[in-house]
Amino acid sequence: MSPEPRPLASTAESRVPDPGAPPTRETRVPSALLPFLPPLTALLIAAVIGDLLILAFGQSPREVFALLIDGTWGNAYGLGQVLYKATTLVCTGLAVALGIRSGLFNIGAEGQLAFGGFAAAIVGLWLPGGTPALVAVPLCVFASLAGGAAAAVVPGALKAKFGASEVIVTIMVNFIVVAFLNWIVAAHLSVAEQLHTGEIRAGAVPRLAAMIPSFHGSAANFTILIAIAAAIATGWYLFRSRAGYELRAVGLQPEAAEYGGVKVGSVWFRTLVLSGALAGLGGVNYVLGYKQYYEEGFGAGSGYLGIAVALVGRNHPVGVVLAALLFATLSQGGLAVNALVPKQLVDVLTAIVIIAVATAVPEVQRMLHAAAGRKPA
Amino acid sequence: MSVLAFLVQTLRIATPYLFAASGGVLSERAGIIALTLEGWMLTGAFSAALGSYYSGSPWIGILAGAAGGVLAAAIHALASIRYRADQVVLGIAINLLAVGITRFFLRLAFDSSSNSPRVPGFDWFAATGDGAGSLLASLASPLVLLGLASIPTVWWILYRTPYGLRLRAVGEKPEAAASVGVSVARVRWIAVLGAGALAGLGGAYLAIEQHQFTDSMTAGRGFIALAAVIFGGWEPGRAAVACLVFAAAETLQIQLQGLQVIPSQFVAMIPYILTIIAVAGMMGRSRQPAALGRIGD
Numbered sequence: 001m002s003p004e005p006r007p008l009a010s011t012a013e014s015r016v017p018d019p020g021a022p023p024t025r026e027t028r029v030p031s032a033l034l035p036f037l038p039p040l041t042a043l044l045i046a047a048v049i050g051d052l053l054i055l056a057f058g059q060s061p062r063e064v065f066a067l068l069i070d071g072t073w074g075n076a077y078g079l080g081q082v083l084y085k086a087t088t089l090v091c092t093g094l095a096v097a098l099g100i101r102s103g104l105f106n107i108g109a110e111g112q113l114a115f116g117g118f119a120a121a122i123v124g125l126w127l128p129g130g131t132p133a134l135v136a137v138p139l140c141v142f143a144s145l146a147g148g149a150a151a152a153v154v155p156g157a158l159k160a161k162f163g164a165s166e167v168i169v170t171i172m173v174n175f176i177v178v179a180f181l182n183w184i185v186a187a188h189l190s191v192a193e194q195l196h197t198g199e200i201r202a203g204a205v206p207r208l209a210a211m212i213p214s215f216h217g218s219a220a221n222f223t224i225l226i227a228i229a230a231a232i233a234t235g236w237y238l239f240r241s242r243a244g245y246e247l248r249a250v251g252l253q254p255e256a257a258e259y260g261g262v263k264v265g266s267v268w269f270r271t272l273v274l275s276g277a278l279a280g281l282g283g284v285n286y287v288l289g290y291k292q293y294y295e296e297g298f299g300a301g302s303g304y305l306g307i308a309v310a311l312v313g314r315n316h317p318v319g320v321v322l323a324a325l326l327f328a329t330l331s332q333g334g335l336a337v338n339a340l341v342p343k344q345l346v347d348v349l350t351a352i353v354i355i356a357v358a359t360a361v362p363e364v365q366r367m368l369h370a371a372a373g374r375k376p377a
Numbered sequence: 378m379s380v381l382a383f384l385v386q387t388l389r390i391a392t393p394y395l396f397a398a399s400g401g402v403l404s405e406r407a408g409i410i411a412l413t414l415e416g417w418m419l420t421g422a423f424s425a426a427l428g429s430y431y432s433g434s435p436w437i438g439i440l441a442g443a444a445g446g447v448l449a450a451a452i453h454a455l456a457s458i459r460y461r462a463d464q465v466v467l468g469i470a471i472n473l474l475a476v477g478i479t480r481f482f483l484r485l486a487f488d489s490s491s492n493s494p495r496v497p498g499f500d501w502f503a504a505t506g507d508g509a510g511s512l513l514a515s516l517a518s519p520l521v522l523l524g525l526a527s528i529p530t531v532w533w534i535l536y537r538t539p540y541g542l543r544l545r546a547v548g549e550k551p552e553a554a555a556s557v558g559v560s561v562a563r564v565r566w567i568a569v570l571g572a573g574a575l576a577g578l579g580g581a582y583l584a585i586e587q588h589q590f591t592d593s594m595t596a597g598r599g600f601i602a603l604a605a606v607i608f609g610g611w612e613p614g615r616a617a618v619a620c621l622v623f624a625a626a627e628t629l630q631i632q633l634q635g636l637q638v639i640p641s642q643f644v645a646m647i648p649y650i651l652t653i654i655a656v657a658g659m660m661g662r663s664r665q666p667a668a669l670g671r672i673g674d
Contacts, residue, residue: 057485107469154653158656158657161657164653165656168603168653169653169656172604172652172653172656173653175597175649176650183643187640342480342481345477345481346477347473347481348481351470351474354466354469354470355462355467358462358470359456360460
C-alpha cells in the first residue's frame, strides 16, 4: 500500500457533507477540539428547545433529564437497551457515512436494512435444524450483507450509468422494498396470522446477559461485536486502502478524480453497494440477536436515523460509534421519560440535533475561515 | 364502478398531490430541494385540524393549515438559505421533526397519541344516493377547487410575472441573477414560504376532508408529490398530469383490492417505479433546475 498524500487526508476530516454544492475549499482546523464544536453547539440548542417543550408540558426539565440519564446509563438494563439500539445505528450510520465520503447521499439505508434483515432471516429459516452456530451465523451475516447490497444495486447502477439522483432513487427503492417485503411476508412466509417470518431454527447469537448477568432482560447481544468490526473495517477501507483513497478523491472533486484516472462511475457503484451491505448488516442485530425472525417494520426508522448518526459523527467511524450511542440513548431515554412527557419529545430533539448540526457545520467553518483571514469557500 | 365515479375518486385523491406538487415546482425551480414536502404537509394537516377544532370553522382550518406549512417552510428557508445547510439533510430532518412535533402537540392539545377529535369540515351537499349529481357534488369542496387552481396559478406566476422570471433565473443561474440586481435570497425565501403554504393546504385537505388529524396521516404523499414534480420535468402542467396518473393508479389499487387480482402492494409500487424510470433519464433529466440544491449567491 502506497502512503497517501497528506493534504487530501486532512481535507476529508473537515469536509462539509454537502454533495449538492461545489466542494468547499480546504479548512484547516486550528485546534483538536474544534471539529466537535458544531455537534456540541447543536446539542446545546437541542437541549434549550427541549427545555421549552418540557416546560410547555408543565414538567421540570431537570427532572426529565435526570430520568432520561437514569433510565439509560443509570442501570444495567437501560444500558443494555442502549447498546442494543446503538448496534443497528452503527451499521446504518457507517452506511450513510461511507456514501457521503464519496459524495453520495444514500437515503436508502431504511430499505437496505429491511432487506438485509429479511435475507438473514430467510437463510436462517432454510438452514436445517442441527446446523452448528459456527456455520449458521456467518451464513446469516453474509446473507444480510448481500441483501442490503442487493437493495442498493439499482440506485448504484443508475447513478453510475445515467447520473440519476441517488437521493430520489434510494427513497423510491425504500418504498418498493417495504411494499415487496410486506407482500412476501404476508402472502408466503408468515406464521399463521402474524406479520413475521417463521423462527430461525439454527444459529442464534447469544445475548450479552449470557456473559454479564446484570444485562438480564435487555436485548443487548453479541452482534454488537459485528458492528464494531464493521466500524473498524470501514475505517481501514476509507483511510488505508487504495479503493478508499479513490472513494474520498471522488467525494472531494469528481472531475479532478476522473482526470487523475479514477473511474468515477464505478467508484459510485461500488460505494453504494458497499453502503447497502453495511446497512443490511444492521438487520442481524434484530434477526439473529433479538427476535430470531424478520418482522415488518423492525428497523423502526434506524435507516433514516443513520443519516443523523453519520452527520453528527462527522462521517468518521469513531464519530459514528459515539453518535450511535448518543441517538440510542435518546431513543431509550424517550421510553424512560414517557411518564412525564410524551416520548415523542425525543424524536423532536433528534430532529433538532440534525437541523442544528447541518446548520452549524457550514457556519462554524465560515467562522474558522474568517478567523484565519481567508475568504469563505 | 362507473367511469364517472372513478374520475371523481381520482380527483379527490389527486387534490393533496396537486397542492404539494405545485409547491414542489415553486421551490425547486428557485433552486431549493423540496424533500420536505412531506413534513410541510403533515404540519399543515395538524394545524388545520387545530384551527378547525378550536374555531369551529373549516375556513379558519384552511388558513391555519397554510400557516402551519409556512412555519415549517420558514425553518427550512432559514437553515438552507441563510445558513446554507445541506438541503437534503434538512429535508430529512424536517420530515422527522414534523412527525415528532405533531405527535407531541397531539398529546398536549388532545391528550391522544393517535388522532384528534372530530373537527368541522365542509359538507355543503349531503351525499344522497349514488346519482351522478351527488358524485359531482362531493367535489364541491373549496379545497378541491383550490387544489385544481394551484397548478395554473403556479404556472402563471412562473411564466407570466416578473417575479417568476427572477425565480427561474435564480434556480438556473443565481450568479447571473445577482449580477443584475436580483436579491437571490429574497426570491428563494418567497418561493419556499409559498411552497410551504401550498403543501400546508394539501395537508389541510386531508385533515378537513377526514374530519380529523391522525398520526402521520400524510403517509408518503409528499414524496409522491415530489416524484410527480420530477416526473413532470419541473413543469407545472406536466407535474399535474403526473399527479393525476399517480392518483388514478391509487384509485385502481383501491378498486382492485376488493377483487384480489393483483396484490395491492404491487399497485402501490407503480408511482415509485415510474419515478425511478423518469429519474434514470427517460424524460426530463436534463431539465432539472441547474442550481437545484446549490446556494450559489
